[in-house]
Amino acid sequence: MLDFDVEMEQFAQIKVIGVGGGGNNAINRMVESGLRGVEFLAVNTDKQALFLSKANMKIQIGDKLTKGLGAGSDPEIGQKAAEENRDEIAQALKGSDMVFVTAGMGGGTGTGAAPVVAAVAKEMGILTVGVVTKPFTFEGRKRMAQAERGIAQLKEHVDTLIIIPNDRLLQIIQKNTSMVEAFKMADDILKQGVQGISDLIAVPGLVNLDFADVKTIMLNTGIAHMGTGRASGENRAEEAAKQAVHSPLLETSIEGARGVLLNITGGADLGLLEVNAAAELVQKSADPEANIIFGAVIDESLNDELLITVIATGFDRGLGSINIPTAKKPEFSSFFGNKNNGTMSSLNNTSSLSNNANTQTTTNNANPVTKPTTNPMADMLDNDLDIPAFLRKSNKK
Template identity: 40%
Template sequence: MLESQLKYDLDQERIDEIARMSRPQVSVIGLGGAGCNIVSWIKQRGMTGGRLLALNTDANHLSICKADKRILIGEKTTHGLGCGGYAEKGEQALRESLEVIKKEIAGSSIVFLVSGLGGGTGTGASCALAESLKGTGPLVVGVNTIPFAIERVRMETARSAIERLKKACDTVVTIDNNKLVKVAGDLPFQEALGVANELVGVFVKDITETITTASLINLDFMDLRAIMEKKGIAAIGAGWGQGEEKVEKAVKVALDGQLLDINDVTKAYGVLIHVSGGEDLTLDEVYRSGEMVTKSISPKAKIIWGAKVVPEMQGSAHVFVCLTGVESAFLNQTQKPKRFKLF
């Protein structure tokens, strides 16, 4: 009797141990000003199951950043002063600090590289880090914002960075700041940036938590890998709904293309749907959201789900969809941005 009890206890311990060992390790790295702001947003909200790193060449900005670990990169290259919009400098700074970064993220199963494209540090360092991580083991997911149209010259910098990231990362999720601002309404610039940071922050936080902790529906890391590994560009959409049919309403908004940086959703290879809602959220509602997506996209697309209950969200639902293997509308814009005429 005692012996069998002992064996039972050992088996239980072994299950817990294997569960601990097999839990994917997630590193979320914010690079440059925007990337660090997004990491700070996540840190302030709290995230379980992943590690938050903030990397910048700008010591001042880094000092007000919130993260599990902050790293001043390229001290010799930039002396803590930032890159002033020069992506080559950002790249050089990253190379200078590469070994330190690699040690910090050793053993990760998934690495998110979060940055706002168009400047120096985030653009150059994201490209260089993605290239040096390629083929080394972890699933590398770039999460990048596209500059505002008013930042004309930065658009070209961003475009060539996306081309590079597309080759180096498994998936590059592009989020257009211009569309975000439209969705957010008539907000002052700083507040509009806050909305952008929140959307990107929620996306990274929800994926991380659903693959590392128990939730209503857990996303399996291997499923995530299947839709994101070597898939090129991805786009995300988000929607909110309330009352009856809240999930359906949220899915409709998420797919209506206001935010998605793609021209043709039917070409998506894979879809990740994440639903958050109050304790009234039912599994049926969540599965129905999948059916809606299948109808709007393509019956051939591979769909994976994650869902979690947030007690404060009673009566409402938040849905994000991530469409992988798509073509970026931004990248396909052939016309060059118009230049300012000075005289």
């Protein structure tokens, strides 16, 4: 006789790992929003930032190296710090089926440590998704080049990678939008994507999906599009689907995608014709031969609203993907400045993993950094952000 006494522990275990200042901030905002069905882990070199974190698990990395004072916008320090606590990271990830590694790229801890965290997860056989932001242009060429190298390195050690350029925020916000509200918009992509996957797995639906379906779409697929849409009213299905397909904060779309995970969540009045309209729009945008996995969930708290989450992967060259530089091997020793100090030896031993996530994306050489920025705002931000936290505080006294 089958036992149908199902508990949460029997569902796939999902963890969201925020690495560095940007990743920790994203986790704090997700905790505040009431994101359910996942566990949060904050990883940082900055002891003070970890103290303020709302994550239920925290790991301070590189205490011997940084003394808890941050990486000073040096990715190599971030990478070494993560290596110092590699075993502790692995212990925290035990039992996970899927992890989202989120970080703000361009600084020290997020850029350097996120690829290490992702590599640890991949070694453990965990489905690993990277969700990262690129810095604003006004933050300077140095920080942008550092971010692009970090993204290229991270791509080698995740199954799926989603990139959110902060510059896109400038195109969609209103004049009176606060910085807090603007960054919440970027966090919503990660939050809704994680929630959509969590709901598909853990919430009984009209059309049920399981973790195997999620893995089918996201395992070893490279650059991905993760969009959400929310609408109400007469044409809510089409409007929500359009928002999800053409997410304004991403450089990607679902055009040419060969794998699509589509989740539609609505109230008790969710209609079959509405579901069909949304699914048709997604189908027309993807590759004609795309594998589309569909789920529908009833959430009576939505009332008249309809929420659609689309995760698209498996892009052909030139379709749906974006150009990012290719990381050169050996992995980190050449990656962060050709420093001959033997760093990242354990990641080099995982070279077999690096072939998994780079087969379906287009790449080109990174733009060379030839001139320092002449933007005063960029200089001010870059100079400030390249100084460790404890020095910035002493300078301001």
